[in-house]
Amino acid sequence: MSTADGLLDAAERMIREGGYHGFSFRDLAVAVGIRSASVHHHFPTKAALVVALAERCADRFMDTVAGSAPGPARLAAYRAAFRQSLGGGGMCLFGVLGAEAGGLPVPVVDAAGRFFRRAIAHLAEGLGETPAEGERRALAELARIEGAIILARTLRDPELYDVAAESSGVTGLV
Amino acid sequence: MSTADGLLDAAERMIREGGYHGFSFRDLAVAVGIRSASVHHHFPTKAALVVALAERCADRFMDTVAGSAPGPARLAAYRAAFRQSLGGGGMCLFGVLGAEAGGLPVPVVDAAGRFFRRAIAHLAEGLGETPAEGERRALAELARIEGAIILARTLRDPELYDVAAESSGVTGLV
Protein backbone atom coordinates (compact mmCIF):
# COMPACT_ATOMS: atom_id res chain seq x y z
CA MET A 1 0.00 0.00 0.00
CA SER A 2 1.28 3.44 -0.89
CA THR A 3 2.10 6.00 1.78
CA ALA A 4 -0.63 8.26 0.41
CA ASP A 5 -3.21 5.52 0.89
CA GLY A 6 -1.94 4.86 4.39
CA LEU A 7 -2.32 8.53 5.22
CA LEU A 8 -5.89 8.54 3.91
CA ASP A 9 -6.68 5.42 5.93
CA ALA A 10 -5.39 7.03 9.10
CA ALA A 11 -7.20 10.29 8.38
CA GLU A 12 -10.45 8.44 7.76
CA ARG A 13 -10.23 6.66 11.09
CA MET A 14 -9.41 9.85 12.95
CA ILE A 15 -12.05 12.06 11.33
CA ARG A 16 -14.74 9.48 11.95
CA GLU A 17 -13.64 9.43 15.55
CA GLY A 18 -13.25 13.11 16.35
CA GLY A 19 -14.02 15.23 13.31
CA TYR A 20 -11.94 17.46 11.04
CA HIS A 21 -10.26 19.19 13.97
CA GLY A 22 -9.77 15.89 15.76
CA PHE A 23 -6.45 15.06 14.13
CA SER A 24 -3.26 16.77 13.02
CA PHE A 25 -0.62 16.14 10.40
CA ARG A 26 1.60 14.96 13.23
CA ASP A 27 -0.99 12.35 14.21
CA LEU A 28 -1.08 11.06 10.64
CA ALA A 29 2.70 11.03 10.43
CA VAL A 30 3.00 8.95 13.59
CA ALA A 31 0.36 6.53 12.31
CA VAL A 32 2.28 5.76 9.11
CA GLY A 33 5.78 6.11 10.51
CA ILE A 34 7.05 9.27 8.81
CA ARG A 35 7.56 12.89 9.86
CA SER A 36 4.86 15.50 9.76
CA ALA A 37 6.68 17.57 7.12
CA SER A 38 6.64 14.57 4.78
CA VAL A 39 2.86 14.44 4.82
CA HIS A 40 2.87 17.71 2.89
CA HIS A 41 4.68 15.96 0.06
CA HIS A 42 1.62 13.78 -0.52
CA PHE A 43 -1.06 16.38 0.24
CA PRO A 44 -0.19 20.08 0.16
CA THR A 45 -2.74 21.14 2.80
CA LYS A 46 -5.09 19.57 5.31
CA ALA A 47 -8.08 20.68 3.25
CA ALA A 48 -6.68 19.03 0.12
CA LEU A 49 -6.12 15.80 2.04
CA VAL A 50 -9.67 15.70 3.35
CA VAL A 51 -11.15 16.50 -0.07
CA ALA A 52 -9.16 13.61 -1.55
CA LEU A 53 -10.36 11.40 1.29
CA ALA A 54 -13.98 12.42 0.77
CA GLU A 55 -13.75 11.55 -2.90
CA ARG A 56 -12.16 8.18 -2.24
CA CYS A 57 -14.78 7.45 0.40
CA ALA A 58 -17.66 8.49 -1.86
CA ASP A 59 -16.41 6.35 -4.73
CA ARG A 60 -16.00 3.32 -2.51
CA PHE A 61 -19.45 3.76 -1.03
CA MET A 62 -21.11 4.06 -4.42
CA ASP A 63 -19.22 0.97 -5.60
CA THR A 64 -20.56 -0.93 -2.59
CA VAL A 65 -24.20 -0.16 -3.34
CA ALA A 66 -23.87 -0.13 -7.15
CA GLY A 67 -25.10 -3.68 -7.61
CA SER A 68 -28.33 -3.32 -5.66
CA ALA A 69 -31.70 -3.40 -7.39
CA PRO A 70 -33.61 -0.09 -7.32
CA GLY A 71 -36.23 0.26 -4.61
CA PRO A 72 -36.42 -1.35 -1.17
CA ALA A 73 -33.47 -3.65 -1.86
CA ARG A 74 -31.26 -0.66 -2.55
CA LEU A 75 -32.44 1.04 0.63
CA ALA A 76 -31.44 -2.08 2.56
CA ALA A 77 -28.03 -1.98 0.89
CA TYR A 78 -27.58 1.65 1.95
CA ARG A 79 -28.53 0.90 5.52
CA ALA A 80 -26.05 -1.97 5.65
CA ALA A 81 -23.28 0.08 4.07
CA PHE A 82 -23.69 2.96 6.50
CA ARG A 83 -23.93 0.55 9.36
CA GLN A 84 -20.27 -0.26 8.87
CA SER A 85 -19.39 3.25 9.99
CA LEU A 86 -20.35 2.16 13.46
CA GLY A 87 -17.63 -0.45 13.52
CA GLY A 88 -15.66 0.93 16.45
CA GLY A 89 -18.26 3.58 17.11
CA GLY A 90 -17.21 5.97 14.36
CA MET A 91 -19.37 8.51 12.57
CA CYS A 92 -20.11 8.55 8.86
CA LEU A 93 -17.38 10.71 7.27
CA PHE A 94 -19.86 12.95 5.48
CA GLY A 95 -22.07 13.23 8.53
CA VAL A 96 -19.28 14.68 10.68
CA LEU A 97 -18.13 17.01 7.96
CA GLY A 98 -21.69 18.22 7.46
CA ALA A 99 -22.17 18.77 11.18
CA GLU A 100 -18.99 20.83 11.42
CA ALA A 101 -19.62 22.56 8.10
CA GLY A 102 -19.51 26.13 9.40
CA GLY A 103 -15.92 25.80 10.57
CA LEU A 104 -14.54 23.94 7.56
CA PRO A 105 -12.78 24.99 4.36
CA VAL A 106 -15.39 25.46 1.64
CA PRO A 107 -13.95 22.79 -0.70
CA VAL A 108 -14.38 20.21 2.07
CA VAL A 109 -18.05 21.06 2.59
CA ASP A 110 -18.57 21.01 -1.16
CA ALA A 111 -17.11 17.51 -1.33
CA ALA A 112 -19.54 16.31 1.33
CA GLY A 113 -22.41 17.96 -0.52
CA ARG A 114 -21.45 16.22 -3.76
CA PHE A 115 -21.60 12.85 -2.03
CA PHE A 116 -25.06 13.48 -0.60
CA ARG A 117 -26.42 14.62 -3.97
CA ARG A 118 -24.97 11.55 -5.61
CA ALA A 119 -26.39 9.21 -2.97
CA ILE A 120 -29.83 10.83 -3.03
CA ALA A 121 -30.06 10.57 -6.82
CA HIS A 122 -29.05 6.92 -6.76
CA LEU A 123 -31.17 5.85 -3.81
CA ALA A 124 -34.21 7.66 -5.20
CA GLU A 125 -34.50 5.28 -8.15
CA GLY A 126 -37.57 3.13 -7.77
CA LEU A 127 -38.23 4.31 -4.23
CA GLY A 128 -41.45 6.20 -5.01
CA GLU A 129 -44.30 6.24 -7.49
CA THR A 130 -42.78 9.30 -9.16
CA PRO A 131 -39.17 10.55 -9.38
CA ALA A 132 -40.04 13.45 -7.07
CA GLU A 133 -41.53 11.11 -4.51
CA GLY A 134 -38.47 8.87 -4.75
CA GLU A 135 -36.20 11.83 -4.04
CA ARG A 136 -38.22 12.82 -1.00
CA ARG A 137 -38.01 9.33 0.39
CA ALA A 138 -34.30 9.04 -0.36
CA LEU A 139 -33.66 12.29 1.46
CA ALA A 140 -35.71 11.21 4.46
CA GLU A 141 -34.06 7.81 4.69
CA LEU A 142 -30.57 9.25 4.43
CA ALA A 143 -31.46 11.70 7.19
CA ARG A 144 -32.70 8.88 9.37
CA ILE A 145 -29.50 6.92 8.81
CA GLU A 146 -27.18 9.84 9.58
CA GLY A 147 -29.15 10.71 12.70
CA ALA A 148 -29.22 7.08 13.78
CA ILE A 149 -25.42 6.97 13.72
CA ILE A 150 -25.23 10.11 15.87
CA LEU A 151 -27.69 8.75 18.43
CA ALA A 152 -26.11 5.29 18.63
CA ARG A 153 -22.74 6.97 19.09
CA THR A 154 -23.78 9.55 21.66
CA LEU A 155 -25.72 7.02 23.70
CA ARG A 156 -22.83 4.56 23.32
CA ASP A 157 -25.06 1.72 22.12
CA PRO A 158 -24.45 0.54 18.53
CA GLU A 159 -27.64 -1.51 18.56
CA LEU A 160 -29.66 1.69 18.64
CA TYR A 161 -28.62 2.23 15.03
CA ASP A 162 -30.85 -0.59 13.91
CA VAL A 163 -33.74 0.61 16.04
CA ALA A 164 -33.47 4.18 14.78
CA ALA A 165 -32.65 3.50 11.14
CA GLU A 166 -34.39 0.25 10.34
CA SER A 167 -37.43 -0.31 12.46
CA SER A 168 -40.06 -0.85 9.81
CA GLY A 169 -42.87 0.09 12.16
CA VAL A 170 -41.86 3.69 11.78
CA THR A 171 -41.67 4.18 8.06
CA GLY A 172 -43.89 1.42 6.81
CA LEU A 173 -41.57 1.39 3.80
CA VAL A 174 -39.88 -1.98 3.98
CA MET B 1 -27.85 40.03 30.93
CA SER B 2 -24.95 38.67 32.95
CA THR B 3 -21.54 38.18 31.41
CA ALA B 4 -21.81 34.44 31.97
CA ASP B 5 -25.05 34.32 29.97
CA GLY B 6 -23.47 36.38 27.22
CA LEU B 7 -20.59 33.94 27.04
CA LEU B 8 -22.98 31.00 26.79
CA ASP B 9 -24.94 32.77 24.07
CA ALA B 10 -21.78 33.35 22.05
CA ALA B 11 -20.57 29.80 22.62
CA GLU B 12 -23.91 28.40 21.52
CA ARG B 13 -23.80 30.33 18.27
CA MET B 14 -20.23 29.31 17.54
CA ILE B 15 -20.58 25.63 18.39
CA ARG B 16 -23.70 25.33 16.24
CA GLU B 17 -21.72 26.91 13.46
CA GLY B 18 -18.42 25.06 13.62
CA GLY B 19 -18.46 22.54 16.46
CA TYR B 20 -16.59 22.23 19.74
CA HIS B 21 -13.23 22.99 18.15
CA GLY B 22 -14.71 25.78 16.07
CA PHE B 23 -14.28 28.49 18.70
CA SER B 24 -11.77 29.59 21.30
CA PHE B 25 -11.92 31.46 24.60
CA ARG B 26 -10.52 34.43 22.71
CA ASP B 27 -13.44 34.32 20.29
CA LEU B 28 -15.88 34.35 23.20
CA ALA B 29 -13.99 37.17 24.89
CA VAL B 30 -14.13 39.32 21.76
CA ALA B 31 -17.85 38.62 21.40
CA VAL B 32 -18.70 39.91 24.87
CA GLY B 33 -16.03 42.59 25.08
CA ILE B 34 -13.67 41.23 27.73
CA ARG B 35 -10.25 39.52 27.69
CA SER B 36 -9.76 35.83 27.22
CA ALA B 37 -8.32 35.35 30.72
CA SER B 38 -11.51 36.78 32.20
CA VAL B 39 -13.58 34.03 30.64
CA HIS B 40 -11.90 31.61 33.03
CA HIS B 41 -13.39 33.52 35.93
CA HIS B 42 -16.87 32.48 34.79
CA PHE B 43 -16.03 28.98 33.56
CA PRO B 44 -12.83 27.27 34.71
CA THR B 45 -12.31 25.22 31.54
CA LYS B 46 -13.70 24.94 28.05
CA ALA B 47 -15.25 21.58 28.90
CA ALA B 48 -17.04 23.05 31.93
CA LEU B 49 -18.39 25.88 29.82
CA VAL B 50 -19.80 23.54 27.19
CA VAL B 51 -21.34 21.25 29.81
CA ALA B 52 -23.07 24.26 31.36
CA LEU B 53 -24.23 25.32 27.91
CA ALA B 54 -25.57 21.86 27.13
CA GLU B 55 -27.57 21.84 30.33
CA ARG B 56 -29.01 25.28 29.71
CA CYS B 57 -29.86 24.31 26.16
CA ALA B 58 -31.49 21.03 27.22
CA ASP B 59 -33.60 22.75 29.88
CA ARG B 60 -34.78 25.41 27.46
CA PHE B 61 -35.65 22.83 24.85
CA MET B 62 -37.66 20.72 27.27
CA ASP B 63 -39.47 23.85 28.45
CA THR B 64 -40.39 24.64 24.87
CA VAL B 65 -42.01 21.27 24.23
CA ALA B 66 -43.34 20.73 27.75
CA GLY B 67 -46.85 21.96 26.99
CA SER B 68 -47.48 19.70 24.01
CA ALA B 69 -50.00 16.88 24.21
CA PRO B 70 -48.49 13.37 24.03
CA GLY B 71 -48.51 11.71 20.61
CA PRO B 72 -48.44 13.26 17.14
CA ALA B 73 -48.91 16.79 18.49
CA ARG B 74 -45.78 16.44 20.59
CA LEU B 75 -43.85 15.12 17.60
CA ALA B 76 -44.90 18.20 15.67
CA ALA B 77 -43.71 20.37 18.55
CA TYR B 78 -40.32 18.64 18.50
CA ARG B 79 -39.96 19.12 14.76
CA ALA B 80 -40.76 22.79 15.08
CA ALA B 81 -38.40 23.27 18.01
CA PHE B 82 -35.47 21.64 16.24
CA ARG B 83 -36.25 23.54 13.12
CA GLN B 84 -35.15 26.72 14.85
CA SER B 85 -31.60 25.38 14.91
CA LEU B 86 -31.53 26.02 11.19
CA GLY B 87 -32.04 29.73 11.69
CA GLY B 88 -28.78 30.92 10.19
CA GLY B 89 -27.89 27.44 9.05
CA GLY B 90 -26.65 26.17 12.40
CA MET B 91 -26.60 22.60 13.64
CA CYS B 92 -28.43 21.29 16.67
CA LEU B 93 -26.03 21.66 19.61
CA PHE B 94 -26.35 18.02 20.67
CA GLY B 95 -26.08 16.80 17.11
CA VAL B 96 -22.67 18.41 16.58
CA LEU B 97 -21.40 17.26 19.94
CA GLY B 98 -22.57 13.73 19.19
CA ALA B 99 -20.91 13.76 15.79
CA GLU B 100 -17.58 14.89 17.25
CA ALA B 101 -17.96 12.68 20.32
CA GLY B 102 -14.69 10.78 19.93
CA GLY B 103 -12.59 13.91 20.22
CA LEU B 104 -14.46 15.53 23.10
CA PRO B 105 -14.05 15.56 26.89
CA VAL B 106 -16.15 12.76 28.36
CA PRO B 107 -18.35 15.06 30.50
CA VAL B 108 -19.40 16.90 27.33
CA VAL B 109 -20.47 13.72 25.58
CA ASP B 110 -22.28 12.61 28.71
CA ALA B 111 -24.22 15.88 28.77
CA ALA B 112 -25.32 15.34 25.17
CA GLY B 113 -26.33 11.78 26.00
CA ARG B 114 -28.42 12.95 28.93
CA PHE B 115 -30.35 15.29 26.67
CA PHE B 116 -31.12 12.59 24.14
CA ARG B 117 -32.33 10.16 26.81
CA ARG B 118 -34.53 12.88 28.26
CA ALA B 119 -35.97 13.79 24.88
CA ILE B 120 -36.59 10.19 23.88
CA ALA B 121 -38.43 9.41 27.11
CA HIS B 122 -40.62 12.49 26.74
CA LEU B 123 -41.33 12.15 23.04
CA ALA B 124 -42.13 8.45 23.42
CA GLU B 125 -45.27 9.14 25.48
CA GLY B 126 -48.32 8.27 23.48
CA LEU B 127 -46.37 7.72 20.28
CA GLY B 128 -46.95 3.96 20.06
CA GLU B 129 -49.40 1.30 21.15
CA THR B 130 -46.97 0.18 23.85
CA PRO B 131 -44.22 2.08 25.74
CA ALA B 132 -41.57 0.05 23.91
CA GLU B 133 -43.09 0.91 20.54
CA GLY B 134 -43.27 4.57 21.55
CA GLU B 135 -39.59 4.56 22.40
CA ARG B 136 -38.67 3.01 19.07
CA ARG B 137 -40.63 5.65 17.22
CA ALA B 138 -39.22 8.47 19.33
CA LEU B 139 -35.71 7.27 18.59
CA ALA B 140 -36.39 6.99 14.88
CA GLU B 141 -37.99 10.43 14.65
CA LEU B 142 -35.17 12.09 16.58
CA ALA B 143 -32.69 10.44 14.24
CA ARG B 144 -34.60 11.73 11.24
CA ILE B 145 -34.61 15.25 12.63
CA GLU B 146 -30.89 15.30 13.44
CA GLY B 147 -30.02 13.89 10.03
CA ALA B 148 -32.35 16.34 8.33
CA ILE B 149 -30.47 19.24 9.86
CA ILE B 150 -27.15 17.84 8.65
CA LEU B 151 -28.44 17.35 5.11
CA ALA B 152 -30.12 20.75 4.89
CA ARG B 153 -26.92 22.32 6.15
CA THR B 154 -24.48 20.42 3.95
CA LEU B 155 -26.59 20.95 0.84
CA ARG B 156 -27.07 24.58 1.85
CA ASP B 157 -30.85 24.46 1.47
CA PRO B 158 -32.86 24.96 4.70
CA GLU B 159 -36.06 23.86 2.99
CA LEU B 160 -34.67 20.35 2.74
CA TYR B 161 -35.18 20.07 6.50
CA ASP B 162 -38.92 19.95 6.03
CA VAL B 163 -38.68 17.44 3.22
CA ALA B 164 -36.36 15.16 5.15
CA ALA B 165 -37.90 15.48 8.59
CA GLU B 166 -41.55 16.06 7.96
CA SER B 167 -42.72 14.54 4.72
CA SER B 168 -45.60 12.47 5.92
CA GLY B 169 -45.44 10.20 2.91
CA VAL B 170 -42.38 8.58 4.41
CA THR B 171 -43.45 7.79 7.91
CA GLY B 172 -47.17 7.61 7.61
CA LEU B 173 -47.17 8.79 11.20
CA VAL B 174 -48.69 12.23 11.04
Next chain:
DNA sequence: GTCTATAATTTGATAGAC
Protein backbone atom coordinates in the same frame (compact mmCIF):
# COMPACT_ATOMS: atom_id res chain seq x y z
C1' DG C 1 -14.81 40.93 37.79
C1' DT C 2 -11.44 42.40 34.77
C1' DC C 3 -6.89 43.27 33.63
C1' DT C 4 -1.65 42.34 31.99
C1' DA C 5 1.64 39.11 31.31
C1' DT C 6 3.05 34.80 30.32
C1' DA C 7 3.70 29.85 30.27
C1' DA C 8 3.45 25.45 27.82
C1' DT C 9 1.84 23.16 24.03
C1' DT C 10 0.11 22.33 19.50
C1' DT C 11 -0.94 23.54 14.98
C1' DG C 12 -0.44 23.97 9.71
C1' DA C 13 3.04 25.00 6.86
C1' DT C 14 7.85 26.09 4.50
C1' DA C 15 12.95 25.77 3.18
C1' DG C 16 16.37 23.18 1.87
C1' DA C 17 19.69 19.01 2.48
C1' DC C 18 20.05 14.15 1.29
Next chain:
DNA sequence: GTCTATCAAATTATAGAC
Protein backbone atom coordinates in the same frame (compact mmCIF):
# COMPACT_ATOMS: atom_id res chain seq x y z
C1' DG D 1 10.19 10.63 -0.70
C1' DT D 2 11.90 11.54 3.58
C1' DC D 3 14.51 14.11 6.60
C1' DT D 4 16.00 18.23 10.03
C1' DA D 5 15.08 22.58 11.37
C1' DT D 6 12.20 26.09 11.92
C1' DC D 7 8.38 29.51 11.71
C1' DA D 8 4.37 32.20 12.93
C1' DA D 9 0.22 31.75 14.90
C1' DA D 10 -3.16 29.96 17.92
C1' DT D 11 -4.64 27.35 21.88
C1' DT D 12 -5.93 26.40 26.94
C1' DA D 13 -4.72 27.81 31.10
C1' DT D 14 -2.42 30.22 35.32
C1' DA D 15 -0.49 34.01 38.44
C1' DG D 16 -1.09 38.02 40.41
C1' DA D 17 -2.17 43.24 40.28
C1' DC D 18 -6.05 46.45 40.42
